[in-house]
Amino acid sequence: MQIDVFFTPGEVKPSDTAGRLVAVIDVLRASTSVAVALANGAKTVIPLEGADEVMTRAKQFERSEVRMAGEQKMVPIAGFDLGNSPLEFTAAAVEGKTVLLTTTNGTRALLGVQGARDIVVASYVNFSAVLTMMKVAARTNTDIAIVCAGHEGIFSLEDSSCAGRYVRAIPRRAGSVVMNDAASASVVIDRKYGDNLAKIFQDSSHGQALEAAGFVGDLAAAAALDSHSVVPIYQDRQITKLGPERER
Ligand code: MLT
Secondary structure (H helix, E strand, O other): OEEEEEOOHHHOOHHHHOOOEEEEEOOOOHHHHHHHHHHOOOOEEEEOOOHHHHHHHHOOOOHHHEEEEEEEOOEEOOOOOEOOOHHHOOHHHHOOOEEEEEOOOHHHHHHHOOOOOEEEEEOOOOHHHHHHHHHHHHHOOOOEEEEEOOEOOEOOHHHHHHHHHHHHHOOOOOOOOEEOHHHHHHHHHHHHHOOOHHHHHHHOHHHHHHHHOOOHHHHHHHOOOOOOOOOEEEEOOEEEEOOHHHOO
16 A cells, blocks of 8 residues: 655645545644534534635625634634634634635635545644544555645644554555655654654744734643544545445
């Protein structure tokens, strides 16, 4: 089986995701926020390209059914209900709601792979839950593509490190797995940091920027390994929680 990591969404061609299990990672902060929102009872999260798309789509819902969420340059968008801080996606804020989300990197990474069949949203907070899906893929010899959202089109340390943690944890028989170079590099990065997730964020430019902007609590939230056992599945342009009704 093949396990490929893509450090930025721009590297991914349709043939890289066709027939594979695809995991999209934006640790800081979109994939973390999506996992938290669904764990706290959001009905669905719909990733959208920009603020205008969110406002247009919101008109299709009763106002009370929907939450407009997202960031521009890390800060909440004016007039929206929520920003992109995982701490904002509480049950009180999102339970039973449709969350329309736009972010600089994470939602674009998702939109870029939306033709693929099986897409999951991965992060540290739902690491083991998503790993279970990857183990099923490995058992059935299904190739895996891990797509890092990166930061404004370039490599990001935290997404690559999280990708490496997945690559290392996927069970394999000797000689049975072929990896691309980015997958091998992501393993090296993850080995360097191990469980010291706070150090990854200290060393990452996006982590530093979030801290400087006052979002230090988000870094702690994003580092809360396995705090949510939720598998967000992106299908038919919306992300919902894998559960009994969507078991596959
Ligand atoms: C993104 O998706 O671009 C990020 O989550 C940006 C952020 O809000 O930190």
